[in-house]
Amino acid sequence: MSDGEHSSDVLIVGGGQGGAQTAISLRQLGFGGSITLIGDEPEPPYERPPLSKEYFAGEKTFERLHLRPATYWTEKAVTLMTNETVVQVDAQAQTVQTASGRVVRYGVLVWAAGGSPRRMKCDGADLAGVHSVRSRADIDAILAELPGVKHVVIVGGGYIGLEAAAVLRKFGKSVTLVEAQARLLARVAGPTLSDFFADEHRAQGVDVRLGVGVACFEGQGRVSHVVLADGERIETDLVIVGIGITPNVAVLASAGAEVTNGIDVDGRCRTNLPNVFAIGDCANQASKFASDARVRIESVPSVSEQATTVARELTGQGRDHDALPWFWSNQYDLKLQTVGLSNGHDAEVVQGDPATRSFSVVYLREGRIIAVDAINAAKAFMKGRGWVSTGASVEVLSQ
Ligand SMILES: Cc1cc2nc3c(=O)[nH]c(=O)nc-3n(C[C@H](O)[C@H](O)[C@H](O)COP(=O)(O)OP(=O)(O)OC[C@H]3O[C@@H](n4cnc5c(N)ncnc54)[C@H](O)[C@@H]3O)c2cc1C
The missing domain is CATH 3.50.50.60 (FAD/NAD(P)-binding domain)
Incomplete structure (x- = not known):
């Protein structure tokens, strides 16, 4: 290794939600090897949802968006490289190169590069x-x-x-x-x-x-x-x-990764390249909850579950990712919680009265519940989670 080179057992590209969660889950599951997180933003990992909500509204300071306090990364021996953009991956040599010329050798690469605004x-x-x-x-x-x-x-x-x-x-x-x-x-x-x-x-x-x-x-x-x-x-x-966004796939695609809408990964988030995983907004994975069999989901719960799937795989506790997709959005005093994926639904049933500003919409495909949108209706959301995860039939709505 030359002077400018650094080496890491696990190298994570992307210092966002998924990259950070991969490092956190690895340490939680007892991974003792070296972990390096390379991100092109100047800040340590932070959550994005408040950017269009509480942070924009001035209700939360930026410090409250940090996924972990700054000291966490040193305490857990996670090397953070901020302001570094990975511009090349060599999947044979198992190295990446950054725009500033740094070369990092990896044992395992986790591509968590998110997406860029269209x-x-x-x-x-x-x-x-x-x-x-x-x-x-x-x-x-x-x-x-x-x-x-x-x-x-x-x-x-x-x-x-x-x-x-x-x-x-x-x-x-x-x-x-x-x-x-x-x-x-x-x-x-x-x-x-x-x-x-x-x-x-x-x-x-x-x-x-x-x-x-x-x-x-x-x-x-x-x-x-x-x-x-x-x-x-x-x-x-x-x-x-x-x-919307376009998934950040170009660098990994140039290294030979298969890409359709996002980087194609299997149930354990493995790409077709050896020892290379991909997760989050840039990854496309099979899901039993998707009408098209495969889906690229842009949500915090989904990327967090995928990060944990990778960490399990790397600590000998692997199992396929099949987490229930869910999401939330806050506008004015309206709290939307949504579970499942409604694309491909053939019927909707409204429960409650939208005029009261507390109601839910149940989405059906061939008589089965595939998704629920709940507005100011936390109980309907909880019920919906159960229905969607079991693929409950429409009859449960009249019970
Ligand atoms: C304004 C906003 C509001 C949202 N609200 C919600 C919400 O309410 N609920 C919800 O569930 N989800 C929400 N999301 C979506 C959620 O934040 C994303 O799904 C999640 O952040 C995806 O995580 P990720 O790790 O895949 O990507 P990101 O969190 O985007 O992290 C990717 C990181 O990789 C960096 N990067 C990219 N390319 C390179 C490279 N070549 N080298 C180094 N670094 C690189 C990026 O700059 C970025 O820092 C919201 C997103 C936004 C933008």
């Missing part, structure tokens, strides 16, 4: 004032500009766009939300939930535009207008783009 490809997408929401740096950049901002346009009616809209209304900003699909949350929820959230956001003063895309952004250096596909020009001081 960018708009239209004119003006690079103007100042057009933001994404993925990292602390993204939110800090928005917060720094907010005092001078009156009107914000949000592009994308998924959870991140909706959560950002709720916080911005709390700040008293005027908000227009533009969604190209005919309804909000079209990728992840059924029409009942979509309509409920559209009504809620409109009642809170958000100008929700559905079924119309963005043609381009205009401005002299800084964004001043969003031009819609129907020709309307909306004046704005700031834009937030929340149109």
